[in-house]
Amino acid sequence: MADAQAVRAVLADLRAEGDALEQLVGGAGAAAWRRATPAEGWTVAHQIAHLAWTDRLALLAVRDPDGFAREVGTAAAHVTTHVEDGARAGAHMPPETLLKRWRAGRSLLWTTLAEQPPGARFPWLGPPMSTASMATARLMETWAHGEDVADALGVRRTPTARLWHVARIAVRARDYSFAVHRQPAPGEEFRVELRAPDGTLWTFGPAGAAQRVTGPALDFCLLAVRRRHRDDLAVRAVGPDADAWLSVAQAFAGPPGKGRPAGVPGKGAS
Template identity: 60%
Template sequence: MSDPRPVLDDLRAESEELDQLVSGLSAREWAAETPAPGWTVAHQIAHLAWTDRAALLAATDTDAFAAQIEEAAAAPDTYIDDAAQAGAVLLPSELMARWRAGREELQRLLRAAPDGTRFPWYGPPMSPAGVATGRIMETWAHGKDVADTLGVVREPTDRLRHVVRIGVRARDFAYLVHGLRPPEEEFRVELTAASGEVWAHGPEDAAQRVTGSAVDFCLLVTQRAHRSDVDVHADGPDADEWLDIAQAFAGPPGEGRAPGTPSDGTDGPR
């Protein structure tokens, strides 16, 4: 993934799909509670806008970004919520303008970055393609919360291959943030996309394997569904443990969703 342009194209498409979903909302819909406790639709979009700005800061002012990391470390339980709240109080038109401007500025910066560039982040440093992959993951996951709140069923696209990829690559990080030692051996991950294509990662002869639905794997690693509610299966004790702790996002472990929480957008929490 040395050429970031394909993943940046997918990031733009994912963002535009969510933009179309929220651009015509009423004030009441902006204030609707989403499945994330305490977060309205406005909080979800504010978080995406804030994270785009954080990525821009990481790429343009490493000292300022390092200071931001220190602020986050000093208030790990409230930092993200406080940032989302600061954006959620804006008028919807102002919030949308901020989100659109930030994500387009990030597009320009990542497309212009020289080969070999790596940017600091809350986890390991990332390439331009890695930054874009992370933004797709977050945009899809927070867009899922918004769609569930509005009762909208989104058709899965092949853009989810990026969420699968970052979920697989974040395997060891998930162990570490839980205070656990990652397994030494790689797993084989084989997931079937909505199109019927199989997305595979890891050695074919790996002793431990994860198989199932690509969409459900994405729900699991973004913690939008409980493991008991997804069609994802482990073969091997370490792979089984991973599915209990998997996360595709940086930062401390999330609480995830309770078992039985609807995740199809038809009867989700409001």
């Protein structure tokens, strides 16, 4: 019952996150879709096209794991260009067509995830995922690319409690973050204490851990999706391994990318 409740909760938040971003871009006007975002070479249209493309990939992983494996295997030698090609193809569509495609794709993925039986697991670009984990990953990516869109449009979005999912996946991906940067994972757990948008405290890890990370949840999430440099955020570490984590943390699967340079939050690639 608890697992089912967790799935329903994250699915509700996934839908809300997508709806919020759709409202932002849907009311921006056609010209705004051609604005450059902080990701090098990507416009607002590229960002939405990428979300539509990855939603399709996630749907393939859930419905046809063998087909997913074939597609990922084909792209293994050129992952970056494969992602770029997917975004570029969608970005050439008229904004209203692209918006409809993204809306339909994420709706179908949402319905498909909601229909999955308890205990289901699906392949992905990193470790296999449960239904809740897949929904969380889609929420995280929607929020992260929404930050790129907001930067391009000059909008400051109000953080919500949905950031809890982003923070949680970032904490759970700690060892993966070290591995993708070709560094050994620490042997001990960290304590992570984050101030939520409503002022409450979100905690992860043992209370008595010697090494810890603290700060605003928004800042930690921006760091974990590599949308801001750690020097521009109020996230602090106690302990050498925790400090090293702040330089490699990422909540998403795949290569880390270039990240953002310090001192210029709205510039650089992600």
